[in-house]
Amino acid sequence: MPTIGIVTGSSNSLKDNYDIVIIGAGPAGLTAGIYAARARINSVIIEKNPIPGGQIINTENIENYPGFDQPIGGFELMQSFKSQAENFGVSIFNTEVVKLSKENNLFTIEMETSAGNITAKAVIISSGASPKLMGAENEKEFIGKGISFCATCDGVLYKDKVVSVIGGGDSALEEALFLTRFAKKVYLIHRRDKLRAAKILQERAFSNEKIEPIWSHVPVRVIGKDIINALELKSRVSGEKKILEVNGIFVYVGLKPNTQFIPENMLELDERGFIVTDCEMRTNVAGLFAAGDVRAKFLRQVSTAVGDGATAQHAAERFLEI
Numbered sequence: 271m272p273t274i275g276i277v278t279g280s281s282n283s284l285k286d287n288y289d290i291v292i293i294g295a296g297p298a299g300l301t302a303g304i305y306a307a308r309a310r311i312n313s314v315i316i317e318k319n320p321i322p323g324g325q326i327i328n329t330e331n332i333e334n335y336p337g338f339d340q341p342i343g344g345f346e347l348m349q350s351f352k353s354q355a356e357n358f359g360v361s362i363f364n365t366e367v368v369k370l371s372k373e374n375n376l377f378t379i380e381m382e383t384s385a386g387n388i389t390a391k392a393v394i395i396s397s398g399a400s401p402k403l404m405g406a407e408n409e410k411e412f413i414g415k416g417i418s419f420c421a422t423c424d425g426v427l428y429k430d431k432v433v434s435v436i437g438g439g440d441s442a443l444e445e446a447l448f449l450t451r452f453a454k455k456v457y458l459i460h461r462r463d464k465l466r467a468a469k470i471l472q473e474r475a476f477s478n479e480k481i482e483p484i485w486s487h488v489p490v491r492v493i494g495k496d497i498i499n500a501l502e503l504k505s506r507v508s509g510e511k512k513i514l515e516v517n518g519i520f521v522y523v524g525l526k527p528n529t530q531f532i533p534e535n536m537l538e539l540d541e542r543g544f545i546v547t548d549c550e551m552r553t554n555v556a557g558l559f560a561a562g563d564v565r566a567k568f569l570r571q572v573s574t575a576v577g578d579g580a581t582a583q584h585a586a587e588r589f590l591e592i
Contacts, residue, residue, distance in 0.1 A: 284363055284388055288312050290586050291379050291390035293367050294528070296324025297572045298562025299396035300351045300360070301579030302586075307358035309587055314388075315355075316379065318366035323348030324398045325563070326572055328420040330448055335572050347572070367397075367531045372555065380531075392557045392586040395532075395545065396579060399525035399563040399570070404436045406489040406501070409519075416498030417519045421445035428453045428518050434501055436489060437522035438462060443471040445520055450480040457514060458483045461506060484514075492519070527564045540566040551582035559586050 290306055292299045295317035306313040321327060329344035355362070365385040370393065371378045377390045401419040403409055409417055418424040421435075425448055433453045435446040438460035449456050458475065463485045465472055475481050484503065490511065491502035500515045527544045529537075538546040538554045544566040551559045561578035563570045 284314065284385070285312075287389040288314055289390065289590055290392045290394060290583070291316060291377070291388065292394045292396060292583075293370070293379070293531075294324070294396035294398055294562070294564070295319075295322035295352075295362055296396060296398045296562055297326065297348070297351060297575035298398075298579035298582070299324075299394070300348075300355050301576045302394050302396060302561060302583040303360040303362070304355050304358055305580055305583040306587070307355070307360045309583075311587060311590075313361075315360060315362045316367055316381065317362055317364055320364060322352050322362060324575075325400075328422055329444070330422040331444075332572065369531050369533070370395075370536075371533065372536075372558070375557070377557065392559070392589055394551075394579075394582045394586055395529075395553075395558070395560045395564055396562045396575075396582070397528040397531075397564050399527050399544075401521060402524045402526050404489050404519075404521045404523050407491040409489075409492050412492050412494065412498055412519075415496070416494065416517070417492070417521060419521055421448045421520050424518070424520075425449050425452050430454050431517040432515065433457070433518040433520060434459055434489075434514065434516045435520045435522065436460075437524075438465040438467060439522060439524075440467045440471055442522035443467045443475045445522060446481055447471070447474055447478060449520065450478055453480065453518075456481045457516065459487055459489065459501075459503065459514075460485060461488050462486065489519075525563065525570070529564060542566075549581075550585040551578055552585055557586075557589055 289311050290313040292302050292315040295315045299315050303315045326344040327348050331341035333341045365381045369380040377393045380387050429452045432455040434457040435442050436459050446456050446458050486506045487503040490504045493500040500513050504511050545560040546566050547560050551561050559582040561582040562575040
């Protein structure tokens with residue numbers, strides 16, 4: 271079986287048409303690719319990022335993925351996914367999809383100009399989701415200049431400094447705990463008076479003397495010039511504002527689906543913009559499937575993405591046989 275890996279270059283590196291095109295090489299997309307390759311289906315994965323794996327590659331330790339008796343790094347885990355896919359001859363083409371359309375029972379996948387277009391009989395959308403902004407004044411000016419969405423990427427830059435983490439879910443607490451390795455103080459800022467994170471993470475966070483929660487507050491303004499000096503907060507109870515001196519801000523307030531390449535009104539979406547599917551990952555468009563974090567679902571984890579990817583590919587294969 272040939273090992274292909276990441277394919278780069280012009281559209282000549284791609285065929286003109288495929289039976290299945292998979293958009294996104296996170297856990298769901300790579301799983302779908304593995305299943306498609308094992309079934310000897312003419313398929314390709316399109317991934318916009320140079321390194322496959324999705325958001326999980328930025329997670330330092332994963333404790334709840336079955337099969338590992340010790341925590342495993344997200345990057346390490348996804349490298350294993352990628353290696354397994356390569357061993358089955360999965361083709362991953364590195365470019366961005368800019369538009370998806372369907373005409374006469376055939377999908378057209380438009381990519382960046384240099385890559386051209388390809389067609390497919392079925393498509394699996396596994397493009398994942400991206401972090402939301404916190405909604406504070408002038409925060410976009412400081413993205414990459416003190417505002418980060420990845421503590422494992424940038425935490426080392428804040429040795430002996432003061433940082434804030436915005437959010438109350440698992441990701442927020444996991445990253446706050448990681449930041450205590452470097453920062454001398456970590457403020458955990460949450461808009462409510464209780465967290466929604468797993469109890470075990472809450473126990474770890476509240477027992478860490480470096481972490482201080484600030485309840486029922488929201489960020490309203492980032493203060494600084496070339497670097498961040500402080501964050502202005504507003505109480506959701508009293509409406510009063512206060513200034514919190516911090517050197518960095520790590521934001522974990524939710525996700526938005528990566529569906530910008532899908533034309534408006536093409537798919538049924540939920541109230542947050544995630545793709546609605548049935549239990550077989552089928553959308554309201556025949557031949558179009560969605561898997562992983564991009565679809566409307568109760569739980570977004572590596573394990574659920576893997577199940578989605580396997581189900582979507584099997585359903586797409588059955589669709590091709592009709």
